[in-house]
Amino acid sequence: MTLLAVDVLPLLASGLATGAIYALVGIGFVLIHSVTGVINFAQGEFVMVGALSATTLVATGAPLALAFTGAVALTAAVGAIAERLTIAPARGASLLTLIIITVGVSVTLRGLALLIWGVDPRSYDPFTAGPPVDVLGLAFSRQSLWIIGVSLVVAGLLWLYLERTVAGKAMRACAMDPDAARLQGVSPSRMSLYAFALAAAVAGAAGVVFVPVTHAHYEMGLFLAVNGFTAAVVGGLVSPLAAVAGGFLLGALEALAAGLVSSSYESVIAFVVLFAVLVARPRGVIAGRA
Amino acid sequence: MRDPSSAAPRRGLLVGLALAALVAVGCGSDDDTGSDNDPIRIGVNVELSGPASVLGNAYADAAKLRAELLNEQEGGILGRPIELIVTDNRSDQTEALTLTEELTDRKKAVAMIGPGTSPTSLAAMGAILKSGVPTLSLGSAEAIVSPAAERPNVFKTTPDGDVAARAIVDDLERRGLRRVGLLSTNNPYGDDGLQAVERLAEEGAIDLVAAEKFEEEDSDTTPQLRRLLDADPDALIVWAIPPGAPTVRRDAVEKLDVDVPMYFDSGAGAELFLTLAGASAHGARVVQPRSLVWNQVPDDHPLAEELEEFGNAYTGEYGEMSGFAGYAWDSVGMLKAAIESARSTEPGAMVRALEGLGDYPGVSGTLEFSPQSHSALSADDVVILEVRAGAWTLPRRR
Numbered sequence: 001m002t003l004l005a006v007d008v009l010p011l012l013a014s015g016l017a018t019g020a021i022y023a024l025v026g027i028g029f030v031l032i033h034s035v036t037g038v039i040n041f042a043q044g045e046f047v048m049v050g051a052l053s054a055t056t057l058v059a060t061g062a063p064l065a066l067a068f069t070g071a072v073a074l075t076a077a078v079g080a081i082a083e084r085l086t087i088a089p090a091r092g093a094s095l096l097t098l099i100i101i102t103v104g105v106s107v108t109l110r111g112l113a114l115l116i117w118g119v120d121p122r123s124y125d126p127f128t129a130g131p132p133v134d135v136l137g138l139a140f141s142r143q144s145l146w147i148i149g150v151s152l153v154v155a156g157l158l159w160l161y162l163e164r165t166v167a168g169k170a171m172r173a174c175a176m177d178p179d180a181a182r183l184q185g186v187s188p189s190r191m192s193l194y195a196f197a198l199a200a201a202v203a204g205a206a207g208v209v210f211v212p213v214t215h216a217h218y219e220m221g222l223f224l225a226v227n228g229f230t231a232a233v234v235g236g237l238v239s240p241l242a243a244v245a246g247g248f249l250l251g252a253l254e255a256l257a258a259g260l261v262s263s264s265y266e267s268v269i270a271f272v273v274l275f276a277v278l279v280a281r282p283r284g285v286i287a288g289r290a
Numbered sequence: 291m292r293d294p295s296s297a298a299p300r301r302g303l304l305v306g307l308a309l310a311a312l313v314a315v316g317c318g319s320d321d322d323t324g325s326d327n328d329p330i331r332i333g334v335n336v337e338l339s340g341p342a343s344v345l346g347n348a349y350a351d352a353a354k355l356r357a358e359l360l361n362e363q364e365g366g367i368l369g370r371p372i373e374l375i376v377t378d379n380r381s382d383q384t385e386a387l388t389l390t391e392e393l394t395d396r397k398k399a400v401a402m403i404g405p406g407t408s409p410t411s412l413a414a415m416g417a418i419l420k421s422g423v424p425t426l427s428l429g430s431a432e433a434i435v436s437p438a439a440e441r442p443n444v445f446k447t448t449p450d451g452d453v454a455a456r457a458i459v460d461d462l463e464r465r466g467l468r469r470v471g472l473l474s475t476n477n478p479y480g481d482d483g484l485q486a487v488e489r490l491a492e493e494g495a496i497d498l499v500a501a502e503k504f505e506e507e508d509s510d511t512t513p514q515l516r517r518l519l520d521a522d523p524d525a526l527i528v529w530a531i532p533p534g535a536p537t538v539r540r541d542a543v544e545k546l547d548v549d550v551p552m553y554f555d556s557g558a559g560a561e562l563f564l565t566l567a568g569a570s571a572h573g574a575r576v577v578q579p580r581s582l583v584w585n586q587v588p589d590d591h592p593l594a595e596e597l598e599e600f601g602n603a604y605t606g607e608y609g610e611m612s613g614f615a616g617y618a619w620d621s622v623g624m625l626k627a628a629i630e631s632a633r634s635t636e637p638g639a640m641v642r643a644l645e646g647l648g649d650y651p652g653v654s655g656t657l658e659f660s661p662q663s664h665s666a667l668s669a670d671d672v673v674i675l676e677v678r679a680g681a682w683t684l685p686r687r688r
Contacts, residue, residue, distance in 0.1 A: 119343040125568040141545035259513030
């Protein structure tokens, strides 16, 4: 027990913050997949756009709240534009085609980011300065608390939107049965647009809170996409809340692997988990579209 | 044909595109007749993209600027213009090897600068040795140039792990700090630092109470830092380049509230460390040649003139000074000195000239190669800097 308390719990504390980021990325995968059936490989690039645009806003001296909303709004716009320019015109194409289109979107966004922001990583200071905070006997950096807090708030707001608003219900209806939804006057095309914008906004928020922990970089998307996708797959790719749980689980596993074995294994954890889930519970993925 | 180095855009993928264009136009004109007005071609094999792009871009920028200035002010080398062929190895070991073959063989470069890191330099070693082309690596691991007998044409202008570790340990001794924890990257560069610190510990200068490794791309290094702190060290040494080095600093200060002094190897000392570590950088110490703090060096320092010329030129062109720029600046200058001393671009003559240059006044220090040592810097050439008010600062007493 002593060993557990001393060694494992502090590791879990640091894993929770990264897990919260994976959770936000995972939510984006679930949103888009459940409405359109598409696995959006540009999800990690949405995080990158949010993170890099926030570094620019912060560097120009914008207050944090403005930088946050500005970066989230910009990322949502990028998501919406990407959907209108690439997914919408290809409506009627096979799912595989649409998925490959999102790969193209991710490469394009990465290239644009390289042209706009260059190769050097960028960063800014944590939202609140100061030493780590003690929560239930565990030391959390202040930014970790921000990350966990923001991800829980975002997940909560999203749940309210999907469960309690007409627009959210329309989106879910579209996910359940597009044809029936269309008969009720819901436009699947419009819902696809909303899903992309919303998923991008969530990813943008993840990017803004994540920057102070590591740094923003045009190539940061792939790693986040792999981990976020794994979080979503662990959750079965159908429920945003399950994706949140998957994200925290993955973050914790990575922290344990890095802390107890070696950080060399940290980056393979996501692949191992993904592989295990796909082999053991492939229906969890395939059954994503009801 | 236009000068490809000046036509090459400065950054990233664009360089790759330019390279492709260069390959296309270069094919027809690869014969190196060595006549009087032909340019002297120097290959630059650096990390313009990928994890080590911070170093690679500073290297490329500094080399291009030096070559440009030498062409303008001194008419190049022996009256022939310097033509830099700048290529991007994408921080990739295989690419560094392939580019070495391409530069030395198809592009007929008479010398090569780079690769810019220890892993890429060691990966390209086979091709460098096979080509026989004099190469000034910008990696820091001692194994790149040692033993000199097995690395006849490989030199480097960066401080050895031993030199940097010795400077850190001297500073620790002065402050009466003995118990040391070391965090190094899990690659040849980090291992070089680990071995250097271990050797000093064996000599009894310090007690190495714990050593941990991390991966360059880790986003969270608190597990390793926590294990180091469990050993109750008086100071921590970190052997990493950005973005790894500033990540460690942030984790230590913001997540673990570390209050023991933290020393970083010269690899960490770019302006990017300050940008990425932000407020947490305050109080961090780094081993560096004086080039990073060129404008803080007293006027009576023997290299004050060289430092001022370099500092004004580099910051005038690119804005901010980089801790890495000086090594590439010196490399171009040393190649010019060697070719002029040999009056030839024949590889053997250039190698002998480099070994016989004696004390070369560079911006990283007084550089000297010999047949026994192909590493140019010594302990006198580096100092310990500390972050004060958001800038690397040279302690007054030096």
